[in-house]
Amino acid sequence: MIEIKEGQVEALFEKVIQGLQNNEDARLVSITKKIQPIDALEFYQRASYMGKNRTYWTNSNRSLYLVGVGETFEITAAQSRFKETKQKWDKLLEQAVIHNPYKLPGTGVTALGGMSFDPKKETTELWKHFKPSQFTIPEFQLTIYQGESYYTINVLINKDDHSGQLAASIQRMEETLFQTIQVEPESLTIEKKVEINPERWKETVRAATSEILNKKVEKIVLAREVRLSFDKQVKSSVVIDKLLDTQANSYIFAFEKNNHCFIGATPERLVKVEQDNLLSTCLAGTAPRGETREEDERISEELLHDQKNREEHDFVVQMIKQAIKDHCTDLVIPDEPVVYPLKNLQHLYTPVTAKLKEGYSIFDIIEQLHPTPALGGTPREESLAFIRENELLDRGWYGAPVGWLDSNQNGEFAVAIRSGLIHGDTASLFAGCGVVKDSDPEAEYEETNIKLMPMLSVLGG
Numbered sequence: 001m002i003e004i005k006e007g008q009v010e011a012l013f014e015k016v017i018q019g020l021q022n023n024e025d026a027r028l029v030s031i032t033k034k035i036q037p038i039d040a041l042e043f044y045q046r047a048s049y050m051g052k053n054r055t056y057w058t059n060s061n062r063s064l065y066l067v068g069v070g071e072t073f074e075i076t077a078a079q080s081r082f083k084e085t086k087q088k089w090d091k092l093l094e095q096a097v098i099h100n101p102y103k104l105p106g107t108g109v110t111a112l113g114g115m116s117f118d119p120k121k122e123t124t125e126l127w128k129h130f131k132p133s134q135f136t137i138p139e140f141q142l143t144i145y146q147g148e149s150y151y152t153i154n155v156l157i158n159k160d161d162h163s164g165q166l167a168a169s170i171q172r173m174e175e176t177l178f179q180t181i182q183v184e185p186e187s188l189t190i191e192k193k194v195e196i197n198p199e200r201w202k203e204t205v206r207a208a209t210s211e212i213l214n215k216k217v218e219k220i221v222l223a224r225e226v227r228l229s230f231d232k233q234v235k236s237s238v239v240i241d242k243l244l245d246t247q248a249n250s251y252i253f254a255f256e257k258n259n260h261c262f263i264g265a266t267p268e269r270l271v272k273v274e275q276d277n278l279l280s281t282c283l284a285g286t287a288p289r290g291e292t293r294e295e296d297e298r299i300s301e302e303l304l305h306d307q308k309n310r311e312e313h314d315f316v317v318q319m320i321k322q323a324i325k326d327h328c329t330d331l332v333i334p335d336e337p338v339v340y341p342l343k344n345l346q347h348l349y350t351p352v353t354a355k356l357k358e359g360y361s362i363f364d365i366i367e368q369l370h371p372t373p374a375l376g377g378t379p380r381e382e383s384l385a386f387i388r389e390n391e392l393l394d395r396g397w398y399g400a401p402v403g404w405l406d407s408n409q410n411g412e413f414a415v416a417i418r419s420g421l422i423h424g425d426t427a428s429l430f431a432g433c434g435v436v437k438d439s440d441p442e443a444e445y446e447e448t449n450i451k452l453m454p455m456l457s458v459l460g461g
């Protein structure tokens with residue numbers, strides 16, 4: 001594998017500048033090299049001195065870490081957002097000059113981003129910086145894949161750029177990115193905690209169960225918000241650090257946009273694609289963890305046989321099967337769920353594997369899957385209409401797909417739950433639950449309380 005050497009970067013820029021026609025759009029140049037192992041969170045922290053938006057991502061088994069710094073290119077879309085995002089991504093790649101000898105998942109040109117839960121719901125002030133579909137090709141990107149570190153720079157080159165100046169400015173920024181810093185641990189104190197109208201929320205759960213009993217819908221997922229203020233500004237790096245310590249078996253993500261940071265630790269995979277191998281997950285149905293091993297085993301056994309939770313789960317399994325069957329071959333879905341343990345709670349879990357048919361991309365699958373009945377309901381349109389009308393909340397990116405894709409047909413998206421939006425010394429946390437015919441509003445309220453715990457506990461709650 002031949003990497004570009006230090007001194008050759010400027011020459012490559014020059015070659016691209018010379019090759020550009022006068023009226024041609026800027027061209028993306030992407031260069032990847034392998035570097036000495038470094039820590040993803042340290043890289044993220046150092047980038048804070050550059051004043052650029054950052055993205056952090058790690059998958060649930062920690063075989064991949066991605067950190068993006070700055071924005072070389074941004075893809076946004078509103079109407080027909082899946083198709084439009086895909087078209088803009090393909091167009092960018094068509095012209096791009098990509099030097100990536102490794103081609104491993106998450107190396108080279110990679111788009112990091114997410115979508116809003118429901119583009120038809122009016123956006124509030126809270127989520128003003130997060131678009132219905134928004135993906136970033138960062139200026140600087142660290143990928144740690146199976147323990148090896150790779151570093152990518154992405155530059156957009158115009159006909160009138162100066163290759164020497166471009167290379168020198170990148171080098172200056174890299175001095176910050178690769179310097180050593182001392183990180184002080186920080187503790188947060190919650191000064192105020194406001195639950196947004198829990199009694200109204202329980203009323204909405206009641207209203208949803210009557211819709212279900214009246215056979216208008218079968219399942220509706222309802223979410224609520226808790227607002228926090230702190231004694232100091234919240235640093236996303238500190239939150240990520242604590243989530244990494246406490247939330248095994250979960251994806252950990254952070255998306256910064258203009259001093260707002262959407263952050264969380266979600267156990268729920270939407271879809272993973274590695275070339276034509278596809279993996280999805282049904283995760284719905286919830287119980288707390290036990291205090292002792294015996295109690296924990298008893299609760300998990302009960303969860304496995306609990307009719308209400310099995311029904312909640314089964315809606316997701318049936319829908320995912322229907323949604324992807326025409327896009328895939330070799331679809332395998334076990335008949336029975338297993339229990340997926342997390343620090344604060346346990347879920348019913350059914351894995352889905354398949355082969356993606358030729359001609360389909362990860363965007364086609366996301367479009368089919370989002371929202372699954374773990375976040376929306378069944379049937380999809382009816383449950384979404386109920387949520388849109390009755391939920392006291394702008395979900396923004398909560399409950400929606402977040403993740404990444406690269407130029408080599410790899411990508412992974414999680415469903416952004418167990419999450420919150422941080423801004424200065426405030427945060428909004430979100431949690432929801434699947435309402436079915438046997439739902440009890442008090443029990444569902446308690447369930448949202450445990451789902452808030454992963455974020456609350458790292459924020460000083």
Ligand SMILES: C=C(O[C@H]1C=CC=C(C(=O)O)[C@@H]1O)C(=O)O
Nearest residue numbers: 284285286374417431432433434
């Ligand atoms: C909507 C959430 O969780 C979903 C995922 C797993 C289990 C769920 C449940 O049992 O209700 C929810 O469908 C959330 O955590 O905010």
Ligand SMILES: [Mg+2]
Nearest residue numbers: 285286433434
């Ligand atoms: Mg539930």
